[in-house]
Amino acid sequence: MSEKILPVILCGGTGTRLWPVSREGMAKQLLPIIGDETLLQMTLRRATGPDFADPMVIGSHPVRFTIRDQVEAVAPKARIVIEPARRDTMAAVLLAATIAAADDPDAILAVMPSDHLIRETDAFRGAIGAAASAVAKTGIAVIGVTPTEPSTAYGYIKPGAAAGGAFKVTRFVEKPDEDRAHRLIFEGCLWNAGIFCFRAGWLIDAMAALEPEAVRTVGDAVAAMKPDLGMWVPGKAFAGVKAISFDHAFMERTSEAVVVPAGFRWSDVGDWNAVWAASERDADENAVRGDALALDARGNLIHSEHRLVCALGVENLAIVETTDAIMVAPRDKAQEVKALVGALKGQGRPEAVEHIRNHRPWGWYQTMDLGERFRVKRIVVKPGARLSLQKHHHRAEHWVVVRGTAEVTLGDKVSVLHENESVYIPIGEVHRLANPGRIPVEIIEVQTGTYLEEDDIERIEDEFGRA
Numbered sequence: 001m002s003e004k005i006l007p008v009i010l011c012g013g014t015g016t017r018l019w020p021v022s023r024e025g026m027a028k029q030l031l032p033i034i035g036d037e038t039l040l041q042m043t044l045r046r047a048t049g050p051d052f053a054d055p056m057v058i059g060s061h062p063v064r065f066t067i068r069d070q071v072e073a074v075a076p077k078a079r080i081v082i083e084p085a086r087r088d089t090m091a092a093v094l095l096a097a098t099i100a101a102a103d104d105p106d107a108i109l110a111v112m113p114s115d116h117l118i119r120e121t122d123a124f125r126g127a128i129g130a131a132a133s134a135v136a137k138t139g140i141a142v143i144g145v146t147p148t149e150p151s152t153a154y155g156y157i158k159p160g161a162a163a164g165g166a167f168k169v170t171r172f173v174e175k176p177d178e179d180r181a182h183r184l185i186f187e188g189c190l191w192n193a194g195i196f197c198f199r200a201g202w203l204i205d206a207m208a209a210l211e212p213e214a215v216r217t218v219g220d221a222v223a224a225m226k227p228d229l230g231m232w233v234p235g236k237a238f239a240g241v242k243a244i245s246f247d248h249a250f251m252e253r254t255s256e257a258v259v260v261p262a263g264f265r266w267s268d269v270g271d272w273n274a275v276w277a278a279s280e281r282d283a284d285e286n287a288v289r290g291d292a293l294a295l296d297a298r299g300n301l302i303h304s305e306h307r308l309v310c311a312l313g314v315e316n317l318a319i320v321e322t323t324d325a326i327m328v329a330p331r332d333k334a335q336e337v338k339a340l341v342g343a344l345k346g347q348g349r350p351e352a353v354e355h356i357r358n359h360r361p362w363g364w365y366q367t368m369d370l371g372e373r374f375r376v377k378r379i380v381v382k383p384g385a386r387l388s389l390q391k392h393h394h395r396a397e398h399w400v401v402v403r404g405t406a407e408v409t410l411g412d413k414v415s416v417l418h419e420n421e422s423v424y425i426p427i428g429e430v431h432r433l434a435n436p437g438r439i440p441v442e443i444i445e446v447q448t449g450t451y452l453e454e455d456d457i458e459r460i461e462d463e464f465g466r467a
Contacts, residue, residue, distance in 0.1 A: 005132050005197070006107050007047035007055040008096040011040055011067055011114040012086060016341045017271040017334065020325035021303065024353040029115035030066055033269060034278055037074075040067070040114040044075045046121045047112065051129060054078055056099070057114075058092045061085075061233075065361035065464075068230055080231040084221075085239035090249040094207060094214060094241075095234065097200045098222045105201030108132045112195045116268050117278050123264035131197035131260045134166040139256040140198040140206075141166055144190030145266045150181035153270055153335060155192040155247070157259050158184070166258035172251060190259060193266055196246075210253055217241050229361070229464065271334035272318035276301035286311075290321075301331060323366070324356045361464045362387055363440065375452045377445040379433070381406075386434030388462035395449030395456060397425040399433070404441030407434040430460060 015028035022028035029039045037045075040057075047055055054077040059067040064082045071078050081099065083092065093111055100107045110128050118124050131141035144157045155174055159167035172192065173184060208215045217240050224235025242249075251257060267278050279287035279301070286294040290304030292311070299316040302309055309321050318334055320327045329337065344352035357366040362385035369376040381387070389409065399408070400422040408415050408423050409432035416436070417423060425431045427449065435441040459466060 003106075003108065004053040005051055005128060006053045006100055006109050007044075008093075008100075008109050008111040009040065009043055009047065009055055009057045009114045010089060010092050010111065011057055011059040012083060012092060013113070013115055015115060017337050018269075018275070019337055019341045020320060020322045020327055020351065021305070023351075023355055026063065026066070026355045026357075026359065027115070028269065029113075030063060030070065033275060034117060038070055039117065039269065040070055041074045043112065043114045043116070044071065044078070046118060046124050047110070047128075048075065049125060051125065052110075056081060056096055058083065058096055063359070064231060065229075066359045072230075081225075082228070082231050082233050083238060084233060084236060086243070087238065087241045088243045089246040090211070090214065090244050091218065091238065091241040093196070093246045093250075094204070094211075094218045095222065095238070097198075097203045097207075098215075098218050099225075099232075101200035101204055102222065105199070105204075107200045108135065108197060109200055109203075110195065110197050113268070116193070116266065118264050118266050120264035123262065127260055127262040127264065128195075128197065130165050131195075134164060134258050134260060135197050135199060135202075138199075138202055139258060140196055140203065140251070140254065141258050141260050142169070142251065143193045143195040143262050144259040145193050145262050145264070147181075147185050147189070147191050148265075150178055150185055151191070152176060152178055152181055153274075154268070156181075156184045156189040157192050158187065158189045159259050159261075163258050166260045169251075169257040169259050172247065190261060191266070192247075193262065194247075194268075196251075206254060206256070207250060211242070211249055214241050214249075271337060272301050272303075272320065272329070273331045273334035275303075276318070276331060292319075299331070322356070325351050360387075361385070363435075365445075368444075370452075373448060373450065373452075375447040377447070379443045379445055381433060381435040381441045381443075383435055383438050383440060386463070387432055388457075388459040388464075388466065389430060389432045390457050390459050390462075391428055391430045392449075392456050393428060393458065394451035395447045396427045397431075398446040398448075399423050399425070400444045400446075402442050402444055404435065404439050405437040406441045406443060407436045408432070409434070 014024045015022035018028045056079045058081050134141040158170040160170040161168050221234035221238035267274050276287045281287045284298045286300045288302045292302040292304045292309040294311045296313045297311045301318045303320045305322050316331045318329050318331050341352050363381040365377050365379040401417045406417045
C-alpha cells in the first residue's frame with residue numbers, strides 16, 4: 001500500500017508468569033528477557049521502515065518514565081500515550097483509534113502487544129502489509145500464526161472462505177485443553193497472535209454500535225488529553241471505561257473480521273517454558289543466562305541476575321535467581337507460576353509485586369541492606385537529571401560518590417562531589433542530589449533514624465510534578 005501504517009504498541013501488561021524477574025512493578029516487556037534489548041524495544045524496531053509511520057505507544061502510569069526512556073532510545077519520534085488507569089485492551093485500542101482518527105479517520109493502524117517475540121522481521125512486515133491491504137476499505141484483519149504444537153496457552157482462530165489474501169474468520173476459540181488443541185490444529189486453525197489492522201474511523205463507528213458508552217467516554221478523555229514531560233495523558237474520564245479485552249468486546253462480536261496467515265515464528269514469551277523454547281541452548285538443551293553452570297544437567301532454563309547458580313544432575317527445571325527471590329520449578333509447571341505469585345500476595349509478601357530495584361524518572365535505587373535504625377541504598381542518577389528538593393523528618397543520610405560527579409544542594413549551599421567524596425545530610429535539612437555530568441552518577445546512601453520508609457519525604461520543589 002502507498003499510505004503508511006501507524007504501529008500502535010500496547011505496553012500495559014503485568015506478566016506475572018515470569019516472576020520473579022517480571023512483576024507488576026516492572027513487567028516483562030520492559031526487561032531484557034531474551035537478548036540485550038527489552039521486548040518493547042525489539043517490538044519497536046521491527047515496526048519501523050518505509051511502510052510505517054512513527055509509532056504510538058500506549059503505556060501505564062506507574063512505569064511511564066521507564067517506558068519513555070526505552071522508547072526514546074530506539075524510536076525518538078514515537079508518540080507516547082499514558083493511560084491514567086488500567087482498563088484492559090478494549091480501552092487501549094479505542095484510545096489509539098480515537099487519537100489517530102483526530103488526525104486522519106482513514107489512517108490504518110496496526111495494533112500489537114509489546115511483549116511478544118518475533119525474529120523474522122521481514123516476514124512480520126509482510127504480514128502487516130497484507131493485513132493492511134485486507135482492510136483497505138472496511139473490516140478488521142487479525143494475524144494468525146501456524147501452530148507448531150497443540151499449545152493450551154494460546155487462543156485459536158478458525159479460518160473460513162478466502163477473501164483476497166485473507167480468510168473470513170469463522171470463530172475465535174479461547175485457550176483449549178490439550179485434546180481440543182489437537183482437534184483445532186487438525187481443523188486448520190491458527191494461533192491468535194493478538195495483532196490487528198483496521199482503519200481508525202471505521203473501528204470507532206463499528207465499536208459505537210457495540211459499546212457506545214465506551215466510545216463516548218474515550219472521546220471525552222481524548223478531548224481532555226494534555227502533554228506531560230514528553231508524554232500525552234488522556235483526561236480522567238478514561239478511568240470510567242469498562243475494563244474488558246478487545247477480543248471479548250469486539251473481535252468475537254463482529255462479522256467483518258478476516259485472518260491473515262503469517263509466515264513467521266511467534267511466541268508470547270508467556271512463561272519460563274516459552275523463554276526456554278525461544279532461547280539459545282547448549283548441547284544438553286540447557287538455556288543459560290547470566291553467571292551459571294550446568295553439570296550433568298539437561299533441558300533446564302537457568303536465569304541468574306546476581307549470584308552464581310549451579311545445577312547438578314537435574315533435568316527440565318526452570319531456575320530463576322534475582323536479588324531478592326529464587327524460584328525453582330519443573331518447566332512443565334511454568335503456567336502455574338501465576339498461582340505461586342497469588343500465594344505470595346496472600347501472605348502479604350512485597351516480593352510478589354515489587355522489584356528490589358525501584359525506577360524513578362531520574363534513575364533508580366535499590367536497598368542493599370536493612371536493619372534496625374539503618375538502611376543502605378545504591379542510587380544511580382541519569383546524566384542531566386536531578387531528584388526533588390526535599391527534606392526528611394525522621395532520618396539522616398550519608399552519601400558516598402562511587403562513580404561520576406554529583407551536585408549536592410545542602411541548605412543554601414551547592415557543592416560538587418567526585419568519586420570517593422562524601423557528604424552528611426542531617427535530619428530536617430533541605431537537600432537535593434543532581435547529576436551535572438555526561439555519565440550516570442552512582443552513590444551509596446546510608447540512612448539512619450527512627451523511621452526509614454519512602455513516605456518520609458517532604459518535597460519542596462519537584463520538576464516531575466510529584467507531591
